[in-house]
Amino acid sequence: MLNIRRCRVVRITGLLAVFLVILLAAAGSQARMMEIRGKTYDIAEPGEFKSGEVVVRARPGTSRNDIEGMAAQMQGRIKKVIPEYDLYLIEVPPPGEYAAQKAQVNETVRTLEKFSQVKRAYPNFKVSIPKPSEIPANNGDAKEDRQAPGAPSQQGVAARTAVSSGNQWHLDKIKFHTAGAAPDAAPMVAVLDTGVDYTHPDLAANVVLGWDFVDDDDDPMDEGGHGTHMAGLIAASPAEGTGITGVSPTSKILAVRVLDLNGAGTWFQVMQGIIYARDNEARIINLSLVGYDLPGSSAYEDLQQVIDDTVAADKIVCVAAGNDDNYYSYDDIYFFPPPNLTPLPAGLANAFTVTASEWNDCRVYFSNYDAGTLSGVAYNLNFVDLAAPGWKMYSTIPISQGGYANQSGTSGATAVVAGCAARVWAKYPAYTAAQVQNRLISTGAATGSSSGGNGFYAAEKRVDLMKALGQKATGFSGVVFNGQNGLPLPGVKVVATPDGITATTNASGFYTLTGLTAGTTYSLKFSRSTFGSVTLGGQVAVADKIKDLPRPAHLNKQRAAGQWTVLFSHRNFHPGYQDAVYTYQYDWWPIPWAKTSGLHFAPRLERNGTVIVEPSTPGSLVAAPYAAITNDDWNRSSGSKNMVISQVQSGTYRIWTRLDNFQDSYYEWGSYKGPGQSLKARIYNGADLQGTAVAAKATGSGSYWWVADLSGGTLTIQNKMGTTAPPF
Numbered sequence: 035m036l037n038i039r040r041c042r043v044v045r046i047t048g049l050l051a052v053f054l055v056i057l058l059a060a061a062g063s064q065a066r067m068m069e070i071r072g073k074t075y076d077i078a079e080p081g082e083f084k085s086g087e088v089v090v091r092a093r094p095g096t097s098r099n100d101i102e103g104m105a106a107q108m109q110g111r112i113k114k115v116i117p118e119y120d121l122y123l124i125e126v127p128p129p130g131e132y133a134a135q136k137a138q139v140n141e142t143v144r145t146l147e148k149f150s151q152v153k154r155a156y157p158n159f160k161v162s163i164p165k166p167s168e169i170p171a172n173n174g175d176a177k178e179d180r181q182a183p184g185a186p187s188q189q190g191v192a193a194r195t196a197v198s199s200g201n202q203w204h205l206d207k208i209k210f211h212t213a214g215a216a217p218d219a220a221p222m223v224a225v226l227d228t229g230v231d232y233t234h235p236d237l238a239a240n241v242v243l244g245w246d247f248v249d250d251d252d253d254p255m256d257e258g259g260h261g262t263h264m265a266g267l268i269a270a271s272p273a274e275g276t277g278i279t280g281v282s283p284t285s286k287i288l289a290v291r292v293l294d295l296n297g298a299g300t301w302f303q304v305m306q307g308i309i310y311a312r313d314n315e316a317r318i319i320n321l322s323l324v325g326y327d328l329p330g331s332s333a334y335e336d337l338q339q340v341i342d343d344t345v346a347a348d349k350i351v352c353v354a355a356g357n358d359d360n361y362y363s364y365d366d367i368y369f370f371p372p373p374n375l376t377p378l379p380a381g382l383a384n385a386f387t388v389t390a391s392e393w394n395d396c397r398v399y400f401s402n403y404d405a406g407t408l409s410g411v412a413y414n415l416n417f418v419d420l421a422a423p424g425w426k427m428y429s430t431i432p433i434s435q436g437g438y439a440n441q442s443g444t445s446g447a448t449a450v451v452a453g454c455a456a457r458v459w460a461k462y463p464a465y466t467a468a469q470v471q472n473r474l475i476s477t478g479a480a481t482g483s484s485s486g487g488n489g490f491y492a493a494e495k496r497v498d499l500m501k502a503l504g505q506k507a508t509g510f511s512g513v514v515f516n517g518q519n520g521l522p523l524p525g526v527k528v529v530a531t532p533d534g535i536t537a538t539t540n541a542s543g544f545y546t547l548t549g550l551t552a553g554t555t556y557s558l559k560f561s562r563s564t565f566g567s568v569t570l571g572g573q574v575a576v577a578d579k580i581k582d583l584p585r586p587a588h589l590n591k592q593r594a595a596g597q598w599t600v601l602f603s604h605r606n607f608h609p610g611y612q613d614a615v616y617t618y619q620y621d622w623w624p625i626p627w628a629k630t631s632g633l634h635f636a637p638r639l640e641r642n643g644t645v646i647v648e649p650s651t652p653g654s655l656v657a658a659p660y661a662a663i664t665n666d667d668w669n670r671s672s673g674s675k676n677m678v679i680s681q682v683q684s685g686t687y688r689i690w691t692r693l694d695n696f697q698d699s700y701y702e703w704g705s706y707k708g709p710g711q712s713l714k715a716r717i718y719n720g721a722d723l724q725g726t727a728v729a730a731k732a733t734g735s736g737s738y739w740w741v742a743d744l745s746g747g748t749l750t751i752q753n754k755m756g757t758t759a760p761p762f
């Protein structure tokens with residue numbers, strides 16, 4: 035416990051400081067504004083409420099005058115009403131200090147609850163967009179060659195690109211391109227968010243202006259950017275051959291603004307927005323937002339009833355699972371007895387709740403997830419219904435912000451599912467909402483496992499649009515990675531033997547081979563000029579199905595003899611997190627990172643993955659004394675803390691890694707002590723494998739694995755475990 039706390043504190047001071055600045059807003063407000071990559075966000079915390087606002091659920095038959103009288107007794111007034119539910123938003127003038135505001139709201143709640151006409155009263159809890167990822171849109175490494183042609187720029191914002199550039203990998207992943215043409219019309223999807231930039235050329239034709247429940251006007255223009263991203267993922271319709279396409283480009287988007295320019299809103303606004311959307315012909319409601327009440331509170335019951343009634347009216351309410359990595363749930367379970375705190379409305383049974391997966395169907399590391407019993411602790415979390423791509427997704431943002439960007443999160447995953455739901459409903463118009471949801475789940479690709487093998491701790495499906503629409507084709511699809519930078523690699527030729535059918539990876543690194551013969555065993559050869567080639571054999575084609583293949587292997591640049599490559603591979607999963615390379619110094623880890631500048635290192639971890647360490651100066655490890663790589667899972671500690679290549683004397687380079695084994699710790703899932711949890715190092719000279727070493731189990735925190743020495747072009751495998759730190 036101490037360890038995890040310490041890690042978090044250190045992470046915030048040492049790691050997030052680069053991307054995340056926590057600013058205290060104006061005195062008297064609890065709002066903690068976060069600045070992430072140049073944008074300011076107001077992210078809802080458990081129990082956080084809008085100052086001076088209390089929600090009253092009156093008993094049926096209570097008059098507005100009655101409520102007005104109660105409010106007046108507290109110098110308050112009725113600010114808003116949802117008549118269908120006898121819900122009143124009471125505003126009391128808030129005092130300046132937050133502590134006083136909190137006391138005031140609690141006192142107001144207590145006072146109101148004494149009235150016999152009041153069924154329930156509670157603070158107007160906040161919601162917000164799920165907390166944005168701190169990870170840069172692309173890897174932290176700034177090397178230009180990490181850019182795939184046509185892919186979004188390093189900053190995640192790009193000029194409009196051709197539709198055919200294929201940098202929307204999520205469309206490849208859900209098999210959008212083999213799912214058939216979009217119908218002439220598809221159900222309308224309400225986007226309850228920060229608004230939508232309806233002037234965006236990819237959206238203008240499809241947006242229906244709804245209502246702005248933040249400012250109470252009829253102009254739901256996006257002031258934040260999040261809602262426009264969701265709208266693009268759902269129903270962008272490319273104009274004049276450029277731009278991007280949504281999953282359901284012939285759906286209309288009903289733009290409903292419930293979140294302000296910093297991404298924050300309230301439960302009351304969300305309830306208003308849901309009711310508005312269902313009354314205005316939206317069949318699917320997209321809620322890429324998240325909030326929390328407090329344990330023991332019944333406040334959620336009004337929100338629940340609004341959603342239950344909406345689902346009963348045959349609507350689908352798609353909800354983001356949240357980007358907490360279940361932080362609150364686990365903390366709460368760990369530090370307090372159940373019932374644990376689940377995100378809302380994600381945790382409500384009738385929400386169609388979506389979590390995020392990445393290129394290889396691993397869970398994106400920050401996505402919330404279901405779990406039964408882990409390491410002997412019963413979590414019993416069961417609120418996620420489906421997974422969908424939610425990592426580095428390219429979509430529209432307001433024109434004033436650049437027009438397009440990559441964003442990651444369960445928000446985008448939810449929007450993808452909303453678009454898929456619209457497509458399924460268009461194809462099967464007689465389906466009920468429940469049948470559409472079941473269709474999306476039952477036709478999804480298996481991705482979860484109770485063992486957490488790919489970051490999921492319960493069986494979840496990842497949406498597959500082609501299958502959901504009943505489309506049929508026989509073949510394979512998958513993604514090819516550049517071994518040097520871990521990013522998807524375009525321009526790779528894929529040849530299927532025996533038929534000789536070929537495909538080429540697109541700008542997203544994805545390929546799709548169709549027209550193969552069912553029952554035939556294929557061998558797929560992947561090759562690209564200046565890169566090596568890799569063959570993936572033994573793949574049996576299945577009738578009417580495009581199989582998702584595991585990545586074939588990294589395709590590495592061809593290297594000459596004398597150029598060494600060290601590849602670490604291990605079986606621990608925290609997808610996405612290791613995708614970033616932080617080139618600054620952790621304050622508790624005494625490695626002067628500046629000295630690593632001569633080495634180009636790019637670790638990446640993925641399913642059965644490979645962490646690659648490669649010197650940037652081919653043929654030499656001389657350029658810097660060592661490279662060190664963080665592989666720190668921090669709250670799912672992987673056991674492998676750092677990898678070190680150390681030049682301890684002239685001409686000799688020692689390859690080390692540090693292993694930790696917190697075997698008594700509750701959070702040590704996936705350390706190297708379990709079956710199959712080995713760490714392996716493979717060392718190549720040019721294209722030739724020179725040696726392989728497999729680590730023994732860590733004997734405790736601070737175990738060091740001395741892998742090998744390189745001296746005078748000769749490799750000597752050491753493969754020794756000890757507790758002595760490498761001699762820096």
Ligand SMILES: [Ca+2]
Pocket residue numbers: 246249251252253254255
């Ligand atoms: Ca407005």
Ligand SMILES: [Ca+2]
Pocket residue numbers: 382383384385386387417418419
């Ligand atoms: Ca559900």
Ligand SMILES: [Ca+2]
Pocket residue numbers: 404416417418419420492493494
């Ligand atoms: Ca589930």
